[in-house]
Amino acid sequence: MGWAIGGRQDLDGNEDSVFRLPRSEFVFRFWFMVGSSRFRLPAVVLLGAFHFASGVTADESRFRVMPLDASGVIPYFIADGADRSQFRASDTQLAIWALDEWQRRTGRVLRFERAEREESALLRFIWLPWAEDAALGRMDPSTVDGHPAASITVRPDENQFRPTVRRGVRVDPLLRDVVLYYVCLHEIGHALGLSHSSNPRDVMWPGNNGVTLPIYERYRHLIQTRDDIPRTSWLSHDDLARFTEIWSVP
Numbered sequence: 241m242g243w244a245i246g247g248r249q250d251l252d253g254n255e256d257s258v259f260r261l262p263r264s265e266f267v268f269r270f271w272f273m274v275g276s277s278r279f280r281l282p283a284v285v286l287l288g289a290f291h292f293a294s295g296v297t298a299d300e301s302r303f304r305v306m307p308l309d310a311s312g313v314i315p316y317f318i319a320d321g322a323d324r325s326q327f328r329a330s331d332t333q334l335a336i337w338a339l340d341e342w343q344r345r346t347g348r349v350l351r352f353e354r355a356e357r358e359e360s361a362l363l364r365f366i367w368l369p370w371a372e373d374a375a376l377g378r379m380d381p382s383t384v385d386g387h388p389a390a391s392i393t394v395r396p397d398e399n400q401f402r403p404t405v406r407r408g409v410r411v412d413p414l415l416r417d418v419v420l421y422y423v424c425l426h427e428i429g430h431a432l433g434l435s436h437s438s439n440p441r442d443v444m445w446p447g448n449n450g451v452t453l454p455i456y457e458r459y460r461h462l463i464q465t466r467d468d469i470p471r472t473s474w475l476s477h478d479d480l481a482r483f484t485e486i487w488s489v490p
């Protein structure tokens with residue numbers, strides 16, 4: 241989704257394989273150790289069991305913001321845009337609408353509430369200037385008083401969108417809102433524990449080489465004016481099903 245000189249066009253910097261890399265490293269070392277010894281057969285059995293167990297654990301231990309209490313409250317804070325970020329005051333509304341869509345369409349398991357102070361927020365939105373080595377959106381896990389929290393970074397400078405999208409925004413300014421709303425929804429999804437989808441119909445799809453104009457246009461066609469954004473459903477059936485799968489685990 242992001243575009244930069246050098247061709248990096250990932251949607252964001254969020255890695256889906258963080259839990260897998262150490263595991264394969266472990267498997268390799270373990271295999272090397274048992275090498276040609278007589279323990280090889282039991283080792284294979286053990287390895288299979290470990291692989292299965294760690295797979296289950298990996299999925300359940302994926303990061304997600306946790307509500308403050310059983311009522312599902314997640315306080316959020318939306319910062320003002322940094323200098324040169326090309327942030328507009330109205331972008332705040334896009335982030336709020338994106339939170340609202342997740343809340344509304346997941347059966348109100350969660351309640352996003354605007355925090356008085358930034359320090360007490362579990363979900364923070366930050367708007368930064370474009371950077372060559374950065375992506376359009378990003379979610380970073382953090383903690384607030386030992387509680388799982390997340391920072392979402394958005395880089396809203398439409399002059400740096402990939403060329404086809406940038407040209408689209410020039411003739412159709414509403415396309416800028418479409419892009420930023422998509423980014424907000426996507427990054428909130430990461431904060432809620434969702435990984436990337438391989439289906440272009442899902443908001444959690446990161447694109448093969450970034451999200452391209454046709455994807456944004458599909459959402460663009462859902463709306464006529466900006467005010468239609470909060471009245472429209474962007475999250476797919478599978479986005480929501482994956483949310484339910486994660487959040488139904490106590």
Ligand SMILES: [Zn+2]
Nearest residue numbers: 251252254446
């Ligand atoms: Zn992503």
